[in-house]
Amino acid sequence: MTPARLTLALAALLLTAQPVMADILIGAAGPFSGPNAALGEQLKRGVQMAVDDINATGGLRGERLAVQFSDDGCDPRKAVDAATGFVSAGVKAVIGHYCSGSSIPASKVYQKAGIVQISPASTHPKLTDEGGWNVLRIAPRDDAQGDAAAALVLAKFPGKPIAILNDQSPAAKALAQRFRAALAVKGTAPIVDDTYKPGSKDYSALAERLRTAGAEVVYLAGSYVEGGFIVRELRDVGSSAQIISGDQLVTDDFWNVAKEAGEGTLMTFTYDARKFPAARSAVEKFRQAEFNPEGFTLHAYAAVQAWVAAAEATGGTDSAKIAEWLRSGNRVNTVTGEVRFDPKGDLIDPRFAWFRWIDGRYVEVDPATLEPPLLDTTP
Incomplete structure (x- = not known):
């Protein structure tokens, strides 16, 4: 093989060895280790399934989604580290965190960086009462x-x-x-x-x-x-x-x-979303994977759906526009049913x-x- 052909062959090999980079990266954080790891697994499974299903139907405006997970252990300091890592990675949105003690300090990092945050599980009133423009939650308040x-x-x-x-x-x-x-x-x-x-x-x-x-x-x-x-x-x-x-x-x-x-x-x-007609397909997929989508699993899935719906409606991934659209009470169909958010980012008319x-x-x-x-x- 001539030197020129060898160079071309090596270049082709390097190109094929490179990982395929997704067009749009989102972050998801929760307790993936420690005593609350089972709860973090709910968040991880829900987010990943939502991303996979959205990509299977064309992604977001024709672009694929990918998710980067970060373990915060429900620890405030680890949560800030996770948030800083997401900012450095250039995520367009964050689904999380799980625990309120993590979501609240991390939200300040995301606010400064201009990143929208949707928690599927953090219930402390302070998250939205004192949070910035970028914070929403798809769980009822404490x-x-x-x-x-x-x-x-x-x-x-x-x-x-x-x-x-x-x-x-x-x-x-x-x-x-x-x-x-x-x-x-x-x-x-x-x-x-x-x-x-x-x-x-x-x-x-x-x-x-x-x-x-x-x-x-x-x-x-x-x-x-x-x-x-x-x-x-x-x-x-x-x-x-x-x-x-x-x-x-x-x-x-x-x-x-x-x-x-x-x-x-x-x-x-909240009412058991596993029984909702809108969740039937997702629940079946989870069960085929031998995972029970209990707790906040489907809320994590719904959080991704809400972000994608807002991105579609606003024509892109601009966090300020997405947060404003969601906080304006627009209706979003999710696996947990139809959801709407008030100007603080809380659910309108949560049912228990x-x-x-x-x-x-x-x-x-x-x-x-x-x-x-x-x-x-x-x-």
């Missing part, structure tokens, strides 16, 4: 969940001693605060109002304190991991208190920790459902039919 939980407790457990627990994370504190405030409006105060430290597997002292105080309802604001351990400890010390929580216990991983002790636990969450753990499955229930005998969790 204050709305806290109000719903307090209303049910006051209606179904009048006069029962109530305890409030939270794991001190931003979202949990906000959830507990709103629940507490809603009780106070009706002249009700908890007999125990305490925090606990995540990461422990021994909450026997906390459980004994609740039992001794006579708590018959425990509002638990925190991760499914510690939540599962606390519920087990409560049952071990003989407490049959009704456990009520938010969306973080709406995951099979809660039952994996709590086991039979989780029976009867009640949680607020109640779920209850029954025989190892969380099942949607009608709160009007719930009565204390039904909720009794005595072994």
Whole structure:
């Protein structure tokens, strides 16, 4: 082979060895390791499936999408590092973060860089109350969940001693605060109002304190991991208190920790999107991949859909135009149903459902039919 032919051959080889670069890059961040990794997996699966499906139908205005994932471990400092990395990579949008404690500090980085951020799971009011022009979320706020939980407790457990627990994370504190405030409006105060430290597997002292105080309802604001351990400890010390929580216990991983002790636990969450006609195709694909699209999986998918719909409507990937279009109340069809955002980036008219753990499955229930005998969790 002549030198010229060798040069051409090597050049061709180098060209074919180069990875095919996508035209449009988005970022997605969540806890892909650590105790909340199961929740991060929901976000990752939802985003990747949405990107794959959008590319299979022509992409965004004829251009392919690609996604870069970053693990923030639900840690604020790691979240800022992840955000800085996304900015350096030139992402056009960020789907995430999962935890409010990560989304809030990261949003400042994205705001400065001019990047729109859509969280599928961060529920702390501060994210949008104090956030910039670039922030939206496709999950209901904690204050709305806290109000719903307090209303049910006051209606179904009048006069029962109530305890409030939270794991001190931003979202949990906000959830507990709103629940507490809603009780106070009706002249009700908890007999125990305490925090606990995540990461422990021994909450026997906390459980004994609740039992001794006579708590018959425990509002638990925190991760499914510690939540599962606390519920087990409560049952071990003989407490049959009704456990009520938010969306973080709406995951099979809660039952994996709590086991039979989780029976009867009640949680607020949005209606199960897996049952929606719009989600049928995506749900089937997830199940073929042997993955249950529970929790916020479909919300992550919907967040990508919302961004793409706004990009299509505004004719490009300009974050300012996309955020303004979404915050103007325009309707977007997603796997979670039709969504609209208000000027702060919150969902307009979020709807809540109640779920209850029954025989190892969380099942949607009608709160009007719930009565204390039904909720009794005595072994």
